[in-house]
Structures are given as structure tokens and as C-alpha cells.
Amino acid sequence: MIKFSFTIFFLLVLSLRSNSMSIKGPVLTRYDPCAIGVLYFDKITDKVWQGVVNIGMYHNVQHVEIEVAFKRQTIIYGASVNSTISAQNQWHDFTIKPKGELPKIYNFYILINENNPENIPTVTKLKLNNVTLCDETIKLSQTIASLNVTKENESKTYSHICGRRSLDHAELTSLRTDSKTGDWPWHVAIMIEDPVTKNIRYQCGGNIISKTAILTAGHCLFSNGIAIPANKITVHAGVTYLKDLTQAGRQTFTPKKTILHPAYNHSAATSDLAIIIVNQITFTEYVQPICIWGPVYDKTALFGKEAVVVGFGTTEQDRLSDTLRTTNIMVQNDATCLAFAQHLYKPLLNEFTFCAGYGPNAGINPRNGDSGGGLVVPTMQTDFKISWFLRGVLSKCGVNRPNTPCDPNYYVVYTDVGPHYSWIYHNSGLFYRSNIVS
Structure with a gap:
């Protein structure tokens, strides 16, 4: 996190005790039949969808x-x-035939x-x-068990399709709102014992x-500049409400060890992993x-594209909340962030980092407590389905004066995971395989 006063910026080393990100505006609801990327529906009003x-x-x-x-x-x-x-x-059934030159994106409007x-x-x-892309048979085949693609002769390894959710959580997604359990199943909450x-x-x-690794x-x-021992950390997976210790699907782990990126620098975002x-x-x-x-x-x-972020950071009312929230965010050209506050972003932006946000007065942004969470992008696969990819890990946020919470009007800076792909794989027990079920 970044705090600055004139030409000096300070790092918030997460003495954070606040939970959920700043979100303003109406809930955005999207329906993806069979979780494919070819066709989706956005809710316009209670009865109208695009x-x-x-x-x-x-x-x-x-x-x-289109049938x-x-x-x-x-x-x-x-x-x-x-x-x-x-x-x-x-x-109930429709056949749609666009005429003339085909657009890249074709919209139609329905009334419920x-x-x-x-x-x-x-x-x-x-x-x-x-070509059939979605029907009841395809839906029934999209089970959690189907994501396990371990072969019979792979007794020493475990193969699993990444970036895909249970169909119950993949078809209907809501942004700018509280998350439901299972909506973002890769996100975890990291708890510590304050030193x-x-x-x-x-x-x-x-x-x-991976089966054994969490990237943050x-x-x-660190807490107040002091490294946190692994046995003082607790990781909670499958959780959307921190106080509900009996929440269905919750898994809790005490780390065996932690691996800090060898190029980590507390004042930079380049290798904040x-x-x-x-x-x-x-x-x-x-x-x-x-x-x-x-x-x-x-x-x-990535510039100009929307992505999704989730977290337990500070709300728009600057109050504590233990509920996981989700929103979309726009990745910006470096020049946009530099023009907003050059003295702040110039030391942070390079080929290994990027900035994101909707800009001043948007009120939609990660804040204190959202660090370590991912910026994820939906990516079309050759089977027409969407897989979610982690592109960035939240590193820094801006404030308008020292010793104040992150300001949702500022852009946030992410460490790009792409340049660190090899380091991540080497230390996570991962072996590459195509994300498509053969």
C-alpha cells in the first residue's frame, strides 16, 4: 500500500484490521449458459436482459x-x-440470423x-x-469430479483443471456485491497472530x-516491518464470511513454510510476491x-479491459465488514496513472507492474485489507468455455495523506504474475498441462 506526502511515499505494511472493498453503483449480474464465452446475458432491469x-x-x-x-x-x-x-x-425456442456484415459483438434484447x-x-x-455449445447433457457433465483429470498411471502426481468453477456458481455471477460461497473458490483469507x-x-x-500452494x-x-513466522499464519479457504467458522466448504490450514520472492523490495511492486x-x-x-x-x-x-477483483478490504463507508465482496475493475494505460499522480506512480510502474481503477470519483476499488488478492481475467478456451486466469496480485494503493486508509479514488498497482511465471511454477509444485479436457 502507498502513502505519500509531497514527494515521499510510505508503505502500509498491513497493520490492517478492516474488511471489504469500496463499491458504489448497482449490482451487475451476468448469466453465462454452460459457463461458455460465446453467449452471455447482462441484466439491464428486473425484466430486461441483453x-x-x-x-x-x-x-x-x-x-x-443462432438457435x-x-x-x-x-x-x-x-x-x-x-x-x-x-x-x-x-x-421458448428462437432462431436468430443477423443480416449484412457481421459485427464482432452482436447484441439482442429479451424480456422475461x-x-x-x-x-x-x-x-x-x-x-x-x-454446433451444439450448451444443452442439459453438457450441463450435467460439468461437475467438480470432471475437473480432476488425473490419469490412472499418474500415481505420484495430481492433475486438475484450473480456473473453472462449479456450474452452480459459474452460470450466474454478480459483481459489485457480496460474494456467495463458491463464486470465487480460489480466493483465501490469510490471518496472522499479531507479533x-x-x-x-x-x-x-x-x-x-495448486494442491499445496497459495500465492499472495x-x-x-510482514507486520510492522517484522517477518511473520509460518506457524503464526492461518489460511482459510472456501470462506465468504470470516466470522462463520462453520461455513460449508471452509478449509483451514497452518502453513508448512513461506517463500518470499528473492527480488522482493518493500518499497516496490515489481516482485511483491x-x-x-x-x-x-x-x-x-x-x-x-x-x-x-x-x-x-x-x-x-490489458489496457482498457475489465477484470474482476475480490477481497475482504475496507468498505465505501470506511467500516469493518467480514464479508467477501467482488467487483470489476479496469486496467489502465501507465500514462493515465502517471498523469494522475506522477510522483506516486513513476517509481512503481514498469514492465513488471500495471495499474487499475476507474479513476477519481468512481468509488470502486480495492482498499486496505485487499492486498494479496488477485486480479483475474476470463479467457476463452478452445472448448468455448471460460477459464479464469490470475494476472495480477494487489501490491499498492494510494492515499491522499499519511496515516489514512487507501483512497478508492486512486488507482491501485498490481504485480504482474506473467514475468514471474517460472518462479511461481517452480515453487508451487505445478506441472503445465493444457487447461482443456481432452
């Missing part, structure tokens, strides 16, 4: 025919380009029937150019990356690993 078709992922496509069936009666009342839309089966108690445009079948008071308190967030920020392993090694984590509906971005790490491709 369907978004990612036509741009297909190359040299001359025409598109979509809904669980309940639905009305499609418009599209972003001239289209032929026909309805069958008493307004008043008799739909779920208020969700639940899809039972989706075909694109006669001065001896009290147990919340310290940081972290990210499950390097500065999370650490790995916590624990005994074997059990992957369940509530606890899953995140994929690691890399080894390619050109950050310019």
Missing part, C-alpha cells in the same frame, strides 16, 4: 445462425443489427415473462451454426494455485485453483 454473442472469436465466418431455447417463455424484442428472428414452441419466478433467462439449448498484541487478525487475501503479496508476510505452502488442499465445489497467466506478459493488451 444477450451478447461473441462472433469475433470466429474467423472468416460468412453467416451466423437458443429458454426454460420459460421469453420475448426477443430487438437486436443491434438488422436480423431475422423467429420463435417456436410457444416463445412475468411468470418466471427465477427472473433469469435460463438457457436449455444453444447452437451456433448447427505485538498476540491477537489473531485478518491480514491479506491470497490465491490458490510479499508484504503480506510470496508463496505459502500448506498441506494438501481438497478441491471441492467451494475450493478450486486459479490458472496462472504466462509466460507471455505484454501488459499493453
Whole structure:
């Protein structure tokens, strides 16, 4: 975390006792049938949803025919380009044919029937150019057990698909709100025994990356400049409410050891990383690993794109909360952050770091207590499904004067995990395998 006064900046070394990030604005709800990236629906009002078709992922496509069936009666009342839309089966099944030059992103708009108690445009079948991408059979196959891809002859290793969630939590996602258990199953809460008071308190967030490893920020392993011994740390996985010690899916670990990045510097964000090694984590509906971005790490491709962050940091009311919250955030060009506060961001931004946020007056940002948490991006895979990748670990946040909490109007700085891909893999017991089930 960063504090500054004139040309001097100070590091908040996480004497943090606050829990959940600053969020302003309405809840954003997205429905992804079968957790695929080709088609998703964004909620506009209680009864209106926007369907978004990612036509741009297909190359040299001359025409598109979309066949979509809904669980309940639905009305499609418009599209972003001239289209032929026909309805069958008493307004349950639709065929959509865009006309003219195909856009990269095609939108259509639906009205939920008043008799739909779920208020969700639940899809039972989706075909694109006669290729089935989602139906009830595909949904039934998307189980937690299916993510275990260990082969019979791999007695000494364990193979698991990363970055995918239980379908119960993958199809319907809400941002700018409290998280439900299982929504972000790789996020953990890191608790410590304060070296001065001896009290147990919340310290940081972290990210499950293997059966035995959690990636967090390097500065999370210090309190008031003192290194925290591994036996004074507790990691809680599968938790969205810190005070509920009996929450379904909760797993608790005392680390075996911690590994601080060899290039760690408390005043920089370049290598602000650490790995916590624990005994074997059990992957369940509530606890899953995140994929690691890399080894390619050109950050310019991120500029202007939205990502998702979660954490137990300070709220917009500057009050304590023990609930995990989630929001989206925009990755910014370095020039944007430098123009905002050059003296603050110039020492921190380089090819190994990036900044993110919506800027002044947005009120949407990680704050105190969110350090170590991940900036994650959804990435389309060749099976048309979305896998989530960890791209950054929260390192620094800005304040407008010393000894005050992180200001949600400032941009935050992340350590890019891409440049550290090899170090992370080497120290986490990971062996690369394609993220796609063969």
C-alpha cells in the first residue's frame, strides 16, 4: 500500500484490521449458459436482459445462425443489427440470423415473462451454426469430479483443471456485491497472530494455485516491518464470511513454510510476491485453483479491459465488514496513472507492474485489507468455455495523506504474475498441462 506526502511515499505494511472493498453503483449480474464465452446475458432491469454473442472469436465466418431455447417463455424484442428472428414452441425456442456484415459483438434484447419466478433467462439449448455449445447433457457433465483429470498411471502426481468453477456458481455471477460461497473458490483469507498484541487478525487475501500452494503479496508476510513466522499464519479457504467458522466448504490450514520472492523490495511492486505452502488442499465445489497467466506478459493488451477483483478490504463507508465482496475493475494505460499522480506512480510502474481503477470519483476499488488478492481475467478456451486466469496480485494503493486508509479514488498497482511465471511454477509444485479436457 502507498502513502505519500509531497514527494515521499510510505508503505502500509498491513497493520490492517478492516474488511471489504469500496463499491458504489448497482449490482451487475451476468448469466453465462454452460459457463461458455460465446453467449452471455447482462441484466439491464428486473425484466430486461441483453444477450451478447461473441462472433469475433470466429474467423472468416460468412453467416451466423443462432438457435437458443429458454426454460420459460421469453420475448426477443430487438437486436443491434438488422436480423431475422423467429420463435417456436410457444416463445421458448428462437432462431436468430443477423443480416449484412457481421459485427464482432452482436447484441439482442429479451424480456422475461412475468411468470418466471427465477427472473433469469435460463438457457436449455444453444447452437451456433448447427454446433451444439450448451444443452442439459453438457450441463450435467460439468461437475467438480470432471475437473480432476488425473490419469490412472499418474500415481505420484495430481492433475486438475484450473480456473473453472462449479456450474452452480459459474452460470450466474454478480459483481459489485457480496460474494456467495463458491463464486470465487480460489480466493483465501490469510490471518496472522499479531507479533505485538498476540491477537489473531485478518491480514491479506491470497490465491490458490495448486494442491499445496497459495500465492499472495510479499508484504503480506510482514507486520510492522517484522517477518511473520509460518506457524503464526492461518489460511482459510472456501470462506465468504470470516466470522462463520462453520461455513460449508471452509478449509483451514497452518502453513508448512513461506517463500518470499528473492527480488522482493518493500518499497516496490515489481516482485511483491510470496508463496505459502500448506498441506494438501481438497478441491471441492467451494475450493478450486486459479490458472496462472504466462509466460507471455505484454501488459499493453490489458489496457482498457475489465477484470474482476475480490477481497475482504475496507468498505465505501470506511467500516469493518467480514464479508467477501467482488467487483470489476479496469486496467489502465501507465500514462493515465502517471498523469494522475506522477510522483506516486513513476517509481512503481514498469514492465513488471500495471495499474487499475476507474479513476477519481468512481468509488470502486480495492482498499486496505485487499492486498494479496488477485486480479483475474476470463479467457476463452478452445472448448468455448471460460477459464479464469490470475494476472495480477494487489501490491499498492494510494492515499491522499499519511496515516489514512487507501483512497478508492486512486488507482491501485498490481504485480504482474506473467514475468514471474517460472518462479511461481517452480515453487508451487505445478506441472503445465493444457487447461482443456481432452
